[in-house]
Amino acid sequence: MMSFYDFAKRIVQGYFLLFFRYKVRGIENIPQEGSALLCANHISNRDPLLVGVTSSRKVHFMAKQELFRLPIIKQLLPHVGAFPVNRDAVGASTIKTTLKLLKSGHVIGIFPEGHRSKTEDLQEMKAGAAFFALKSRSMLVPVGIIGPYRLFKPVYVHFGPAIDVDAFITEHEDLDGKEQLHLLTELLSQRIDALIHGGVGVDKE
Template identity: 35%
Template sequence: MEKKVPYSEFGYKVFYKIRPALKKLLKINVVGLENIPLTGGCILAANHRSHLDPPVLNIISPRPIIFLAKKELFEVPILGWIIKKAGAIPVKRDNRDLSTIKKAISLLKEGYVIGIFPEGTRARPGEFRKPQPGVGYLIEKAKVPVIPILVEGTDKILPVKSKFPKLFKYNIDVIIGKPINFEGISSYEHVAEKVMHEIKKLKEVKRDG
């Protein structure tokens, strides 16, 4: 019996056909795409400033990304339907939602890509929030490559509380780092902090570029 994928295959086929147009429309620049593994389970960990972040990451990723998303988003008309079709996993407010973590780990073992936002919610423009310790718990248990990603510009195109994107005015920069080494880190909190530290460091890559 053929294994059923956790997202709409038809939806992703359509999405992949229009990705080049979406990338041009949103003026997305990408650095470090080669750092995303083409096979095997891995976690993509990015900063979060806009509801535009998940689709932008799926636009540039060579593989479908299954995001962990706040449970409340699944109740939003249209958006809730879209993220369900994309295979998103609902996350409760509890940092250590064990059922969510078990599902994410199971998908990682099956070779899928899981996308997370360590801050847990959107940060203010140009800022970073403190990472959630539950992120460290997931990473520690999953034991797969974790790829740090910096996304900048999405908060200008679709700011918090904005209903419509401000297209054509701004660029979006996506900087993808190399897998993080967690050797010697002793606690979930420190693992989460390490992830955010590596994401912030990618600002230097952008500046040098």
């Protein structure tokens, strides 16, 4: 029997294929087992849905806590992998839920900029994605979303090669935790920026 998540995913895939004709590259870069963080630039409210339907695995996302106060919506959100977050001050419960999911081998979708970019260029990234990756030893997958979203015009999603966090920690074991956090955030930012600006090639035929 098809799960609610898979059913909803097919519906949303149809929506994006019809109206935005999305194109995907690098899906083989998503680890097929074990925990991972899909880390994307943020240009639209549609981004979480687009990352979710183009991923080969179920993706859990943080959703603003206000949505969990809405009738019906609050009952549907857990079925599509969403859990609440206060965007102004991430609380202990959100951190605990995220780490629990990662340590159980799940995939988390995250937008390290924190807010949508008005220019579509990558903004300064927050350290949350690197923090969760270092704490859980999860793979980091940079994701470039290349828009803008325009009806019947393609939007591009490029999953880049994953950053092996275990190897990163071993390579930089001489650094303290704060320095590793900063360096990993910078590395992730560079990888996402390269995807956005075609540094590893995006086919726009």
